Amino acid sequence: MFYNNGLPALWLIPALPALGALIIFIFASRMPARAAGIIACSAISLSFLWVLNVGTTLVLGNHHHFVEHHWNWIAAGPFQGSASFYFDLVTFAFTFVVAGVGLLIHLYSYSYMKGDAGERRYFGYFNLFAAAMLVLVTAENAFFMFLGWEGVGACSFFLIGHWYQKSENTVAATKAFLVTRLGDIFLLIGLFLTATLVGVSFSQQSAWTQVATSSFIPGFGGLTGPQLILITGICFLLGAAGKSAQVPLQVWLPDAMAGPTPVSALIHAATMVTAGVYLIARFHILFALSPNLMLAVAIVGVLTAFYGATSAFVQTDIKRILAYSTISQIGYMFLGLGVGAWSLAVFHFFTHAFYKALLFMAAGTVIHSLHNEQNIYNMGGLRTKLKGTYLAFLAGAASLAGIPFITAGFYSKDAILWNTLSTKWGSPVIYGIAMLTALMTAIYSFRLIFVVFHGTPRKDIHVHLPDRLLTWPLYILAFFAIVAGFLNLPIVFGVTPIWEHSFARVFGEWQAEPLIHSHAVEWMALLGSGVLALGGAGIAWLLYSPAKAPMPEPAGDIATVENNTPAPYKAVWANFLFHGWKMDGFYNKTFVRGFRITSGVIAWIDRVFVDGIFEAIQAIVRGFHALVIFFQNGRVSRYAMVMLFGAVAIITILLIGSQR
Amino acid sequence: MTLPINEALILSCILFSIGVLGVVVRRNIIYVLMCIEIMMNAAGLAFVAASARHGSLDGQAFFLFVLPVAAAEVAIGLAIALLIFQRYKTLDLWVVARTKEA
Amino acid sequence: MAQNILFYLAAVMAVATTSMVVITRNAVYAVLYLIMSLFAVALVFLSLNAPFLALVEIIVYAGAIMVLFLFVVMMLNLQGQRGDEATKRPTRRQMIVPGALALLLLILIVVSLSAGTPAATNAALSDPKLLGELLFTKHYLGVKLSGIILLIGTIGGLHIGRGGSIPSTMEKPIDDVTH
Numbered sequence: 001m002f003y004n005n006g007l008p009a010l011w012l013i014p015a016l017p018a019l020g021a022l023i024i025f026i027f028a029s030r031m032p033a034r035a036a037g038i039i040a041c042s043a044i045s046l047s048f049l050w051v052l053n054v055g056t057t058l059v060l061g062n063h064h065h066f067v068e069h070h071w072n073w074i075a076a077g078p079f080q081g082s083a084s085f086y087f088d089l090v091t092f093a094f095t096f097v098v099a100g101v102g103l104l105i106h107l108y109s110y111s112y113m114k115g116d117a118g119e120r121r122y123f124g125y126f127n128l129f130a131a132a133m134l135v136l137v138t139a140e141n142a143f144f145m146f147l148g149w150e151g152v153g154a155c156s157f158f159l160i161g162h163w164y165q166k167s168e169n170t171v172a173a174t175k176a177f178l179v180t181r182l183g184d185i186f187l188l189i190g191l192f193l194t195a196t197l198v199g200v201s202f203s204q205q206s207a208w209t210q211v212a213t214s215s216f217i218p219g220f221g222g223l224t225g226p227q228l229i230l231i232t233g234i235c236f237l238l239g240a241a242g243k244s245a246q247v248p249l250q251v252w253l254p255d256a257m258a259g260p261t262p263v264s265a266l267i268h269a270a271t272m273v274t275a276g277v278y279l280i281a282r283f284h285i286l287f288a289l290s291p292n293l294m295l296a297v298a299i300v301g302v303l304t305a306f307y308g309a310t311s312a313f314v315q316t317d318i319k320r321i322l323a324y325s326t327i328s329q330i331g332y333m334f335l336g337l338g339v340g341a342w343s344l345a346v347f348h349f350f351t352h353a354f355y356k357a358l359l360f361m362a363a364g365t366v367i368h369s370l371h372n373e374q375n376i377y378n379m380g381g382l383r384t385k386l387k388g389t390y391l392a393f394l395a396g397a398a399s400l401a402g403i404p405f406i407t408a409g410f411y412s413k414d415a416i417l418w419n420t421l422s423t424k425w426g427s428p429v430i431y432g433i434a435m436l437t438a439l440m441t442a443i444y445s446f447r448l449i450f451v452v453f454h455g456t457p458r459k460d461i462h463v464h465l466p467d468r469l470l471t472w473p474l475y476i477l478a479f480f481a482i483v484a485g486f487l488n489l490p491i492v493f494g495v496t497p498i499w500e501h502s503f504a505r506v507f508g509e510w511q512a513e514p515l516i517h518s519h520a521v522e523w524m525a526l527l528g529s530g531v532l533a534l535g536g537a538g539i540a541w542l543l544y545s546p547a548k549a550p551m552p553e554p555a556g557d558i559a560t561v562e563n564n565t566p567a568p569y570k571a572v573w574a575n576f577l578f579h580g581w582k583m584d585g586f587y588n589k590t591f592v593r594g595f596r597i598t599s600g601v602i603a604w605i606d607r608v609f610v611d612g613i614f615e616a617i618q619a620i621v622r623g624f625h626a627l628v629i630f631f632q633n634g635r636v637s638r639y640a641m642v643m644l645f646g647a648v649a650i651i652t653i654l655l656i657g658s659q660r
Numbered sequence: 661m662t663l664p665i666n667e668a669l670i671l672s673c674i675l676f677s678i679g680v681l682g683v684v685v686r687r688n689i690i691y692v693l694m695c696i697e698i699m700m701n702a703a704g705l706a707f708v709a710a711s712a713r714h715g716s717l718d719g720q721a722f723f724l725f726v727l728p729v730a731a732a733e734v735a736i737g738l739a740i741a742l743l744i745f746q747r748y749k750t751l752d753l754w755v756v757a758r759t760k761e762a
Numbered sequence: 763m764a765q766n767i768l769f770y771l772a773a774v775m776a777v778a779t780t781s782m783v784v785i786t787r788n789a790v791y792a793v794l795y796l797i798m799s800l801f802a803v804a805l806v807f808l809s810l811n812a813p814f815l816a817l818v819e820i821i822v823y824a825g826a827i828m829v830l831f832l833f834v835v836m837m838l839n840l841q842g843q844r845g846d847e848a849t850k851r852p853t854r855r856q857m858i859v860p861g862a863l864a865l866l867l868l869i870l871i872v873v874s875l876s877a878g879t880p881a882a883t884n885a886a887l888s889d890p891k892l893l894g895e896l897l898f899t900k901h902y903l904g905v906k907l908s909g910i911i912l913l914i915g916t917i918g919g920l921h922i923g924r925g926g927s928i929p930s931t932m933e934k935p936i937d938d939v940t941h
Contacts, residue, residue, distance in 0.1 A: 633757065634758075635753060635757045636689075636757075637684050637685065637686070637692075637753065640680075641684045641859070644680055644684060644863050647867065648867050648870065651870045651871070654874070655870065655873065655874055658874075663809070663811060664765075664770075664809060665810070667769065667773065668773075668806055668809075668810055670872055671776060671777070673868050673871040674868060675776060675777070676867075677868040678777070678783075678864070680867060681861060682783065682784035684860035684863075684864070685856060685857055685860050688789070690792075690831065690835060691783075693831070694783060694792060694793070694796055694831060697796065698783065701799075701800065701819075701823065708807055708810055708815060709810060711810075711812070712810045712811060712812070718896070720814075721896055721901045723815055723818075724897065725904050725907075725908055727823070727908075728908040728909075728911050728912045729911060730823070730827060731822070731912065732912055732915025732916075732918075734827050734830055735916065736915055736918045736922060738830060738831070739918070739919045739923045740922055742834065742923065743922055
């Protein structure tokens with residue numbers, strides 16, 4: 001049951017947190033509130049241990065992958081989806097983060113959510129989320145993956161709206177759900193195309209090469225193979241963009257910060273939002289077959305990275321800064337995918353999960369200590385009061401900024417940048433934008449450090465110290481945020497990049513190889529991005545150092561979902577960036593209003609014609625009703641009389657029949 | 661010697677019709693139950709007459725099967741009648757039908 | 763011949779008393795009329811060469827079942843409620859349609875019976891011993907089923923009779939679980 005032919009069973013990985021969620025939901029009203037957290041933490045830690053067990057078996061046994069078939073889930077013509085699990089190095093990376101970082105955030109939540117009215121509900125959904133996310137990354141085929149895909153979406157909705165008593169939180173939850181849902185529709189179309197063209201199992205994906213060469217495929221109205229690949233890929237890209245908050249479906253993530261901070265750390269930074277990266281990495285053969293598709297992914301990635309960095313630059317809410325930074329960093333992952341550096345995109349996901357979860361949780365600790373203060377201009381001088389948190393935050397921010405040689409973020413981001421410059425899918429223009437974005441990333445990362453932790457306290461707020469569960473997960477994550485980068489040291493250091501080397505087994509010939517072999521150029525690129533990061537930190541010091549003149553004190557409140565009112569800056573461009581390039585307003589004016597007008601017209605048609613038909617039917621039914629009610633007046637004698645009448649009628653008919 | 665079999669059958673028809681009439685026109689649940697008894701008894705009589713006509717004891721045996729049915733029906737019917745009387749303070753089925761339960 | 767006279771007497775009595783059951787206003791009288799009707803039917807059974815059934819009719823029907831009716835009628839004390847609708851006789855207008863239908867039913871049954879062939883044999887058996895043997899050999903399953911029906915009747919009567927107090931406990935609102 002737990003071992004098949006000597007190999008550890010994969011189903012246990014998602015089943016353990018699912019069991020935890022089940023227990024919590026069934027016995028919620030009969031258990032003490034704290035017990036829910038204990039159950040959730042035990043479930044996820046068991047799952048994490050099992051992931052380690054499976055992963056070490058995979059790595060030490062030098063296997064390519066494990067497959068575990070359970071039962072046929074969907075079987076309808078070409079739509080063959082089985083409940084099967086798949087475990088290779090990509091899965092290991094994702095499950096390690098989901099269960100490992102998930103475990104730390106669970107422990108953190110245990111302290112963070114203490115005394116919350118919805119504590120049991122919170123932990124139930126948290127465990128359910130972990131289960132769904134683990135299904136997503138361990139599924140053997142795209143349909144089963146879609147189950148997890150929708151599961152994490154639902155849990156994200158529930159957890160963003162955790163404090164549902166405030167209506168703006170539920171609005172934010174609904175917005176997140178609807179926008180990702182828009183992407184999911186495209187994903188489904190892509191899945192259906194995949195199912196008809198090659199089949200949904202991940203082991204069947206090499207069949208795309210045959211699709212790419214065929215000029216006619218029956219049943220698709222004369223579309224050629226390459227065209228179909230492009231359509232499928234665009235659908236997948238839009239689906240991934242919805243889940244991973246990429247341009248043009250990125251508008252939901254900043255508002256999703258309405259949920260509790262650990263939720264933002266786990267779901268909206270480390271795991272769920274990277275599902276799009278996982279999706280494209282899994283379908284890398286499809287994408288690699290079309291240069292246009294790769295260019296689209298790279299452009300979406302770099303645009304999103306730039307968009308996120310510019311918007312993060314002017315935010316005043318600590319969680320929104322991190323949210324925009326998440327959007328930006330996932331943009332880098334997409335850029336990595338778009339230039340064919342699949343393993344490096346996964347690597348950036350790996351390091352990003354550590355330092356972004358760390359930043360969110362450290363931010364949560366700060367917010368917690370300052371009694372739910374989120375505006376960074378009301379903080380300041382926390383360096384001495386929250387020493388441990390400061391150091392952990394510094395490690396995370398340094399990793400985010402990509403401070404050279406000592407941080408994980410440097411190695412993962414620089415590898416993507418180098419591939420952008422050097423592989424066949426890359427281009428110097430995109431490389432330029434990505435470098436500019438790297439500079440801005442460094443600036444806003446250190447802006448956070450200087451404004452929040454340095455200087456003098458701006459408001460006299462009593463700081464109450466966080467307990468051990470609020471700080472120890474930070475230290476562990478800070479450790480990983482520094483050392484995880486050493487898994488993939490650049491080749492110019494004269495060592496083998498372990499990560500890339502191992503993942504070559506998964507991505508094989510599809511992995512893009514650098515076209516530039518000059519070590520000097522690579523050293524220059526490496527040092528260039530290092531200098532940019534340090535330079536960004538220096539610019540941040542010049543702009544925001546505590547010795548400088550007073551901060552640009554924002555006038556308004558933090559942005560709400562409607563996102564129209566507050567304008568904290570005098571400059572128009574700053575406010576434009578503050579509102580995320582006014583994307584919300586633009587979408588409101590075009591899509592939402594357009595939808596309202598269209599639905600108004602349809603509603604009129606519905607009232608006049610459709611309702612008219614049904615009202616006519618209703619009138620007919622009422623007529624029959626009046627007839628029937630004669631027999632159904634509730635008096636037994638009326639029923640008896642009707643029976644008698646029937647008996648007489650039947651005997652008459654029989655008699656007449658026998659006379660013939 | 662001839663047995664009055666046809667006459668007995670006609671008698672059973674008459675009794676059955678009277679029973680049916682009673683079920684339909686009476687409003688008191690006790691009367692309705694009694695009229696159902698009359699109908700059953702008439703059916704039993706028809707069984708016995710048929711038994712005599714075919715010279716077989718099967719009909720008589722079936723009369724014995726009518727008996728427990730009638731007894732069980734009365735037991736439950738009267739229990740229901742008592743319950744109705746407890747709740748509505750009347751045995752009039754029309755009144756019961758008019759009274760809507762909360 | 764004597765048997766035929768007995769039959770006709772009994773038949774007339776059965777029709778008359780049964781009609782009185784439907785007509786009479788006093789429930790106790792109705793029960794007593796029904797008992798008389800049952801006695802008359804028992805006489806008809808005798809004339810049909812079924813003495814055992816005649817006795818069973820008197821003992822079980824008139825003796826057991828009708829006593830149950832009488833018991834309930836006396837307990838509810840219906841004749842004390844003269845003004846109640848429950849004991850009102852149906853008006854003539856209410857009788858027309860059902861009466862016509864019942865009459866039609868009677869005619870139809872008689873017509874359909876007369877369509878058959880006349881009696882072939884008169885040698886009806888009257889031995890209770892044979893009847894018993896028949897019951898416990900050929901109709902063995904029927905006897906079992908009758909027993910089950912009686913059991914169900916007993917349990918059902920018990921349950922319903924006890925059920926008068928059940929709704930009051932059921933209607934008690936269940937406390938909302940509040941966290």
